Amino acid sequence: MIPYGRQDITDADITAVVEVLTSDFLTQGPVVPAFEQAVAKVAQAPYAVAMNSATSALHVACAALGLGPGDSLWTSPISFVASANCALYCGARVDFVDIDPLTGNLCPKALAQKLAKAEDEGNLPKILVPVHLTGLPCDMKPIWELAKTYDIRVIEDASHAIGATYYGQPVGNGAYSDITVFSFHPVKIVTSGEGGVAVTNSDKLAAQMARLRSHGITRDADLMTHAPDGPWYYQQIELGWNYRLTDIQAALGLSQIKRVQEYVTKRNELAKRYDQAFSAISLTPAMRSENTLSAFHLYVIQVDPEQHLRIFTGLRDRGIGVNLHYIPIHLQPYYQQFGFAKGDFPNAETYYSRAISIPMFPTMTHDQQDHVIAAVADLV
Numbered sequence: 001m002i003p004y005g006r007q008d009i010t011d012a013d014i015t016a017v018v019e020v021l022t023s024d025f026l027t028q029g030p031v032v033p034a035f036e037q038a039v040a041k042v043a044q045a046p047y048a049v050a051m052n053s054a055t056s057a058l059h060v061a062c063a064a065l066g067l068g069p070g071d072s073l074w075t076s077p078i079s080f081v082a083s084a085n086c087a088l089y090c091g092a093r094v095d096f097v098d099i100d101p102l103t104g105n106l107c108p109k110a111l112a113q114k115l116a117k118a119e120d121e122g123n124l125p126k127i128l129v130p131v132h133l134t135g136l137p138c139d140m141k142p143i144w145e146l147a148k149t150y151d152i153r154v155i156e157d158a159s160h161a162i163g164a165t166y167y168g169q170p171v172g173n174g175a176y177s178d179i180t181v182f183s184f185h186p187v188k189i190v191t192s193g194e195g196g197v198a199v200t201n202s203d204k205l206a207a208q209m210a211r212l213r214s215h216g217i218t219r220d221a222d223l224m225t226h227a228p229d230g231p232w233y234y235q236q237i238e239l240g241w242n243y244r245l246t247d248i249q250a251a252l253g254l255s256q257i258k259r260v261q262e263y264v265t266k267r268n269e270l271a272k273r274y275d276q277a278f279s280a281i282s283l284t285p286a287m288r289s290e291n292t293l294s295a296f297h298l299y300v301i302q303v304d305p306e307q308h309l310r311i312f313t314g315l316r317d318r319g320i321g322v323n324l325h326y327i328p329i330h331l332q333p334y335y336q337q338f339g340f341a342k343g344d345f346p347n348a349e350t351y352y353s354r355a356i357s358i359p360m361f362p363t364m365t366h367d368q369q370d371h372v373i374a375a376v377a378d379l380v
């Protein structure tokens with residue numbers, strides 16, 4: 001089976017992890033900050049806070065931005081459920097903004113309309129979570145413009161998009177958002193086994209996220225209600241969680257992230273090969289947009305909805321590990337209790353009826369890719 005995505009573990013990665021295993025610290029040691037600095041450097045952001053998953057990082061980001069009961073968060077219906085669940089963890093409500101069919105990403109025009117309506121009705125969201133689906137950056141300029149106008153915070157869910165650029169600038173540099181979250185799950189571009197990092201330009205948000213990932217505890221005397229009882233002293237000043245990344249995981253991430261540019265280049269090369277092959281058979285290639293470099297976490301083809309199931313199962317039968325990203329979140333049974341129904345976000349639903357993620361990973365050989373292309377051509 002050729003998988004739709006696969007991690008690439010080198011001898012250097014293994015050595016880096018083994019070094020931590022034989023060192024003094026398995027967690028809360030020096031490798032987590034080193035990994036944070038490496039991620040911050042790639043994103044060109046001053047601050048990075050590592051957590052045990054991007055899901056945790058999204059939760060902590062929402063909490064640090066003050067999301068709570070009575071508030072709402074808007075995201076894209078075409079994403080992994082974690083992009084929306086982070087609001088529910090905070091006791092807030094979730095709503096969605098339909099996608100732009102040309103990019104698969106949250107549509108700035110739909111957002112503008114929905115915000116105008118929400119302002120009239122007095123239910124503007126507190127936080128917006130645009131998702132860089134497949135690694136293709138959302139059109140952040142108009143999104144950030146709207147967020148400024150309506151005083152809304154923005155968290156970029158860049159789980160797919162480390163190494164991507166928007167107008168030549170790296171995703172995560174904070175030019176158009178308050179916080180950006182990356183995932184380091186093994187199917188993503190760079191992995192730490194499990195892991196997530198939140199980057200930000202705000203020292204205040206970074207300090208608060210670091211506190212929230214570790215029980216809401218501080219050792220900073222300035223933040224305490226009274227002078228420390230002694231050198232052992234710490235105070236819990238708010239409610240946090242244990243969302244820490246281990247040094248074992250950080251070592252893998254730190255070793256891997258050195259190859260991020262190489263990976264993104266390789267993924268773009270493979271994407272170009274797919275594009276060429278598919279344009280020859282009049283199949284819509286993966287979505288692109290102006291002024292962006294996609295990280296190509298995924299390569300998604302879109303097929304006739306009538307043929308979707310047949311092509312999907314046909315590819316699986318031919319040993320090609322295709323997948324579907326994503327089932328619209330508003331159609332998940334759990335989300336039905338909030339009143340969402342089929343038809344609410346028609347572009348997202350159309351996308352769902354057509355999308356197939358085909359294999360895309362940096363160690364994919366041209367032979368493997370040719371096998372995928374031949375199978376797709378045969379079935380389409």
Ligand SMILES: *Cc1c(COP(=O)(O)O)cnc(C)c1O
Pocket residue numbers: 052053054055056079080082083131157159160183184185194195196
């Ligand atoms: C993978 C993913 C997440 C969650 O990442 P974890 O690190 O697995 O928690 C969130 N959002 C999107 C878009 C993802 O693809």
